[in-house]
Amino acid sequence: MDYNNYKPAIGLEIHVELATKTKGFCGCLNKFGSHPNTNTCPVCLGLPGALPVLNEQVVELAVKAGLLLNCKIQKRSGFDRKNYFYPDLVKGYQITQYYQPIAINGFLDFKTGGKDKRIKIERIHIEEDTGKALYQREGVLLDFNRSGVPLLEIVTAPDFNNAEEVKDFLETLRLYLLHGEISHCKLEEGNMRIDVNISLATEGTLGVKREIKNLNSFTNVVKGINEELNRQIRNLTLKKEIKRETLKWDEEKNTLVTLREKENPSNYMYFPEYDLPHIVLTEEYIQKIKDRLSKTPVEKERELKKLGLAAEDVEFLIKDKDLLKLFDETVKYFNGAKEIVNIFKGDLTRYLKEQGKKLEDLNLDPQNFASTIEVLNSLQYSNSIKRKILFTYLEEGKELKEILKLLNLKNSPADEEVLEVIKKVIEENPQGIVDYLEGKKKVVGYFMGQIMKENKSFNPQKVEELLLSELNNLNPPVL
Numbered sequence: 001m002d003y004n005n006y007k008p009a010i011g012l013e014i015h016v017e018l019a020t021k022t023k024g025f026c027g028c029l030n031k032f033g034s035h036p037n038t039n040t041c042p043v044c045l046g047l048p049g050a051l052p053v054l055n056e057q058v059v060e061l062a063v064k065a066g067l068l069l070n071c072k073i074q075k076r077s078g079f080d081r082k083n084y085f086y087p088d089l090v091k092g093y094q095i096t097q098y099y100q101p102i103a104i105n106g107f108l109d110f111k112t113g114g115k116d117k118r119i120k121i122e123r124i125h126i127e128e129d130t131g132k133a134l135y136q137r138e139g140v141l142l143d144f145n146r147s148g149v150p151l152l153e154i155v156t157a158p159d160f161n162n163a164e165e166v167k168d169f170l171e172t173l174r175l176y177l178l179h180g181e182i183s184h185c186k187l188e189e190g191n192m193r194i195d196v197n198i199s200l201a202t203e204g205t206l207g208v209k210r211e212i213k214n215l216n217s218f219t220n221v222v223k224g225i226n227e228e229l230n231r232q233i234r235n236l237t238l239k240k241e242i243k244r245e246t247l248k249w250d251e252e253k254n255t256l257v258t259l260r261e262k263e264n265p266s267n268y269m270y271f272p273e274y275d276l277p278h279i280v281l282t283e284e285y286i287q288k289i290k291d292r293l294s295k296t297p298v299e300k301e302r303e304l305k306k307l308g309l310a311a312e313d314v315e316f317l318i319k320d321k322d323l324l325k326l327f328d329e330t331v332k333y334f335n336g337a338k339e340i341v342n343i344f345k346g347d348l349t350r351y352l353k354e355q356g357k358k359l360e361d362l363n364l365d366p367q368n369f370a371s372t373i374e375v376l377n378s379l380q381y382s383n384s385i386k387r388k389i390l391f392t393y394l395e396e397g398k399e400l401k402e403i404l405k406l407l408n409l410k411n412s413p414a415d416e417e418v419l420e421v422i423k424k425v426i427e428e429n430p431q432g433i434v435d436y437l438e439g440k441k442k443v444v445g446y447f448m449g450q451i452m453k454e455n456k457s458f459n460p461q462k463v464e465e466l467l468l469s470e471l472n473n474l475n476p477p478v479l
Contacts, residue, residue: 005202006202006232008161010225012196016183018062024148025054026044055150069108069124076100077102079272081093083271090147095276096126103123106120128151130146152182166225167221176297194221195212196211198228200232211245231256246260308338327344333371381416392406425447
């Protein structure tokens with residue numbers, strides 16, 4: 001679609017669930033995946049007489065986010081009620097900050113299309129999440145575990161010109177929030193949901209703004225923006241009316257569908273939340289949070305490059321906060337940044353994937369892990385044997401001497417490499433084992449040929465010695 005006659009103006013409203021232990025205005029757990037309607041109480045269910053109490057950690061994380069995104073922190077901010085009817089909004093209103101947000105006038109720099117770009121952050125405000133409606137043929141099921149979970153809404157200026165810029169910005173923002181330990185940012189769990197406002201400017205005049213609600217993946221963000229831009233351009237070209245509407249992305253149909261006519265702020269009848277006092281922050285409070293701020297991804301990038309890591313290694317570490325933390329702690333005890341990253345990118349990642357585990361499940365001691373990597377790196381065994389050693393370490397947590405004994409690695413590294421090939425060839429030829437055990441010694445020559453094909457540099461005498469030792473210790477296979 002030709003954009004030459006039109007200038008897209010795209011703005012975002014990003015809803016981010018905060019990584020607090022409890023909800024925003026009550027003591028219920030903020031935990032994903034619990035049995036429906038178990039993390040609830042009179043406050044988050046909006047029962048008569050129940051009063052909200054602000055979670056202090058919510059304020060701290062909101063200030064932290066504002067500082068990381070270069071915002072002005074408002075020393076005085078307040079709460080309001082956003083009134084609307086929806087099945088999953090049990091109270092009939094949502095606690096938010098409409099008139100006095102906690103942070104304003106920020107920006108975030110990022111790279112897109114090989115260039116630097118700055119997006120203005122108009123405001124960051126605190127609000128509570130709604131429950132979750134599950135639509136089924138039999139009816140609607142309501143789960144209020146998410147009701148009252150604290151959110152930050154991050155509102156950008158309409159500074160984006162295309163979908164790729166939006167995607168690059170969101171990926172950068174996600175890293176900032178992750179490294180700042182503000183949110184878990186798991187899109188698949190609804191930790192981060194994106195509303196996109198799109199309009200087209202012609203001859204300097206901004207057109208009708210349309211909104212795509214609750215996009216839950218960056219892929220869908222790109223698809224939704226591109227489809228909506230093409231729709232608006234098509235309608236303008238054909239001189240059709242563009243209606244002010246709220247849309248959603250239908251994953252089954254892979255297209256945008258209309259939800260309703262877009263609301264105005266007056267539709268929500270905002271008024272102050274009289275059950276909550278204003279948030280009043282001192283300069284000392286803000287400074288304490290600023291002093292404890294974690295390093296931004298950009299700052300971490302510079303540090304990692306100083307260690308001599310390649311760009312792809314840096315990107316690998318930056319994208320995983322937990323791996324980066326383990327790397328930072330491990331490299332203190334072993335000055336081999338590249339060797340550590342190689343283990344992380346290769347065998348550690350493979351182990352976690354094969355075992356279906358998370359890094360936190362391993363409970364690794366950085367000093368011990370550093371020592372293991374250093375020694376493992378100095379061993380002359382083949383890569384596959386080293387992998388067995390590391391996997392056993394990750395599984396058993398034993399010292400290397402014990403692991404070598406456990407794996408029966410009593411031969412020299414060169415012999416172990418030969419033995420590895422011997423075992424592979426034997427496993428692939430169960431009939432040959434049967435023939436050998438039945439006294440058909442000619443099969444040894446066949447095995448020798450297959451082994452030497454794998455690696456012609458092996459010493460044939462050593463191969464025969466290890467092969468016969470291995471064959472004599474085997475039991476007949478089940479054919």
